[in-house]
Amino acid sequence: MRGFIDPSREQIPSIDKAAKIAEAVGLEFYIGPPRFSDPAPIPTTVAELGPADVVAFETGAVKGSVLAEIEVPSGIAKLALTPEDARALADQLTHRAMQIEEKK
Numbered sequence: 001m002r003g004f005i006d007p008s009r010e011q012i013p014s015i016d017k018a019a020k021i022a023e024a025v026g027l028e029f030y031i032g033p034p035r036f037s038d039p040a041p042i043p044t045t046v047a048e049l050g051p052a053d054v055v056a057f058e059t060g061a062v063k064g065s066v067l068a069e070i071e072v073p074s075g076i077a078k079l080a081l082t083p084e085d086a087r088a089l090a091d092q093l094t095h096r097a098m099q100i101e102e103k104k
Contacts, residue, residue, distance in 0.1 A: 049074060 015031075022029035052072035060067040066086035068079040081089065 019029040052074060054070055054072060056071040058069045062080075064083070065080040066083060068081065068086075070077045070079070
């Protein structure tokens, strides 16, 4: 690294050493044709992903919070809710389920 930092030393690392230096500082060492664009970003929000079917869910409690893990095809969402928010969410989910069942 001193060869890069101190030009008076006039040392140039080998390709192997340059790759190790890049890896050590969290960079990619790349030799190849020019890269013109970054890869497409991975969607991470509901707005980007759209609604997803629930694959599985689990609930629990810790330190006064209600925990919910909801698994969808793209991963797991972990929620920590106050008991009040958990009851309100349960009420809204029950209400929506009843509305759907009434339409059948």
